[in-house]
Amino acid sequence: xxxxxxxxxxxxxxxxxxxxxxxxxxxxxxxxxxxxxxxxxxxxxxxxxxxxxxxxxxxxxxxxxxxxxxxxxxxxxxxxxxxxxxxxxxxxxxxxxxxxxxxx
Numbered sequence: 530x531x532x533x534x535x536x537x538x539x540x541x542x543x544x545x546x547x548x549x550x551x552x553x554x555x556x557x558x559x560x561x562x563x564x565x566x567x568x569x570x571x572x573x574x575x576x577x578x579x580x581x582x583x584x585x586x587x588x589x590x591x592x593x594x595x596x597x598x599x600x601x602x603x604x605x606x607x608x609x610x611x612x613x614x615x616x617x618x619x620x621x622x623x624x625x626x627x628x629x630x631x632x633x
Contacts, residue, residue, distance in 0.1 A: 548609060552617045555601075559620065562594070562628065570632045584633055591629045598625055 570587070577583050599622060605614055620628075 548613050548616055551605065555617055555619050562625075566629075567632060580633065587633060591626075594629065595622060595626060598622060 570583075573583055573586065577586070598619070602619060602622070605617060605619065609617070
């Protein structure tokens with residue numbers, strides 16, 4: 530998502546003209562969060578038995594994911610109607626944070 534934000538900023542919202550492409554990106558990120566991140570966390574638990582250490586290491590990951598979502602939501606709100614936003618199906622920040630917290 531951060532690379533998308535960088536591209537959008539550089540191209541002056543040109544990439545946002547196609548809600549389908551944005552929805553596709555959001556779906557890819559959501560899938561990665563649901564499938565790949567839990568596997569990473571499971572591997573982390575194999576090697577790091579102290580939950581405090583895992584929490585410390587996971588915090589910057591969580592912060593980056595949440596910040597990227599905040600930035601994308603801000604861009605989308607500026608460019609799309611509420612109806613178009615629903616079609617993109619971006620998770621709320623609260624839902625995202627709750628989901629990430631369950632990984633610890």
